[in-house]
Amino acid sequence: MIINDKLDRALNQGLLRKICCPICLSTLFHTCSSDEMDHLSCRSCNSTFIVDDRLPVLLIDDENWRKKKDEIDGEVVYNKKVIPPEVHEERNAFVDHNTAMFLSDSRTNLSNDDVLIVGCSFAELEFFHKQCRRVVSLDIVPSLVKDCLNATRHRKIPAEWVCGDGEYLPFEDETFDSVIVRQTLHHMLKYYSAICEFFLVCKRGGNVLLIDEPYSPASRDDLTFLQIPDHFPVYDKLEFKNIRKELNLPRSSSSDPTPKVDFKQLEVTSSYIEPDTANPESFLADKYLSFSLLNCIHALRLHTDDFKLFWPLETAWTDESSGFVRFCHGPDPNYKKPLIKKLTSQGNVSVAARKSARTTIFRDRSSLRALPVHMAVEMTR
Numbered sequence: 269m270i271i272n273d274k275l276d277r278a279l280n281q282g283l284l285r286k287i288c289c290p291i292c293l294s295t296l297f298h299t300c301s302s303d304e305m306d307h308l309s310c311r312s313c314n315s316t317f318i319v320d321d322r323l324p325v326l327l328i329d330d331e332n333w334r335k336k337k338d339e340i341d342g343e344v345v346y347n348k349k350v351i352p353p354e355v356h357e358e359r360n361a362f363v364d365h366n367t368a369m370f371l372s373d374s375r376t377n378l379s380n381d382d383v384l385i386v387g388c389s390f391a392e393l394e395f396f397h398k399q400c401r402r403v404v405s406l407d408i409v410p411s412l413v414k415d416c417l418n419a420t421r422h423r424k425i426p427a428e429w430v431c432g433d434g435e436y437l438p439f440e441d442e443t444f445d446s447v448i449v450r451q452t453l454h455h456m457l458k459y460y461s462a463i464c465e466f467f468l469v470c471k472r473g474g475n476v477l478l479i480d481e482p483y484s485p486a487s488r489d490d491l492t493f494l495q496i497p498d499h500f501p502v503y504d505k506l507e508f509k510n511i512r513k514e515l516n517l518p519r520s521s522s523s524d525p526t527p528k529v530d531f532k533q534l535e536v537t538s539s540y541i542e543p544d545t546a547n548p549e550s551f552l553a554d555k556y557l558s559f560s561l562l563n564c565i566h567a568l569r570l571h572t573d574d575f576k577l578f579w580p581l582e583t584a585w586t587d588e589s590s591g592f593v594r595f596c597h598g599p600d601p602n603y604k605k606p607l608i609k610k611l612t613s614q615g616n617v618s619v620a621a622r623k624s625a626r627t628t629i630f631r632d633r634s635s636l637r638a639l640p641v642h643m644a645v646e647m648t649r
Contacts, residue, residue: 283404283428290326290438291315291636315638320648323417325410325431326438327639332457335553336408338543339455342551343409350548351593358595359584360391366480366580367395367450373578374620376475381445384469386434387452390416393427396448403427406434410647436636437465441627445471450479455552459559460534460567461631467571468627478619480580485614486560488515492534496520502565503577504607511562514608529570531631561617568621570629575621579603583616
């Protein structure tokens with residue numbers, strides 16, 4: 269919790285009372301440097317972060333920073349220069365429609381909730397702010413977040429913005445009634461860690477909503493599956509022994525019914541892939557996607573057994589084969605498949621999970637450090 273009257277008035281809705289150090293989760297304190305830029309400092313891990321024009325920039329320098337920097341650069345170029353505005357509008361309308369159907373089908377009511385949206389765009393804020401009590405929006409791309417913050421002020425929408433990493437959420441535990449992640453998880457690199465963070469900052473009894481998220485197909489080469497016992501409850505009476513038979517997987521190498529969670533083993537990511545400067549989409553981190561729906565279920569069950577899956581009636585994509593970008597949509601090929609095929613196939617799924625108990629599984633933060641202040645300042649210019 270940060271107490272500073274001047275800064276607290278500048279950041280509405282008591283945002284500073286929700287923020288903590290994204291590295292060690294300790295209290296942040298407000299200071300003002302010689303250049304008159306506000307700083308937030310942690311006395312526990314000696315980290316310093318900037319506040320640029322009412323925007324807290326709480327970015328982390330970790331082993332994947334090079335990949336994330338590519339993602340940041342790619343999002344700016346790809347979304348601003350490659351995708352035409354009309355395609356953005358069509359896509360946003362489509363995803364909003366799918367989201368509305370999901371909220372209705374899952375009987376999710378956000379009207380009294382303080383909500384965190386991870387990987388938020390202004391279009392998502394426009395959709396969700398009307399449905400909940402208060403919103404905090406977080407995204408990793410500084411320039412896009414600044415644009416969204418300015419648009420939020422212009423439209424007088426009661427919401428706050430933070431520039432941060434969804435894998436290292438800079439908020440006190442059990443701060444939000446609901447955490448919403450829409451088509452964002454696949455742009456991250458440590459999926460288990462990210463889902464752990466979503467549950468950590470969600471209040472008990474609250475919702476973690478993963479909306480319209482694409483998953484890779486389940487792979488029989490995924491070493492994670494060797495640690496899952498046959499009796500592991502997958503979904504709707506299916507146990508993991510059914511999955512083993514479907515994918516022709518070897519039997520579990522673990523006899524421990526509750527093996528220790530090893531995030532390093534669960535989060536083995538591919539080596540750096542050099543992007544093609546002529547193709548902005550090749551900068552995006554979804555090229556590393558290796559997270560199946562079965563992986564997601566495994567990650568969810570580390571925190572809760574109370575969740576439901578929802579497959580959309582339609583999916584969407586962009587087509588660039590004619591030389592310009594065109595928005596397309598059509599029937600979801602997974603919708604009418606048997607459940608076991610749905611669970612093992614590539615495709616989009618929404619998840620409504622309820623946090624029923626205090627988070628007790630944490631990822632290791634010992635190697636983290638704050639992005640150097642000069643780099644953070646440069647990225648916001």
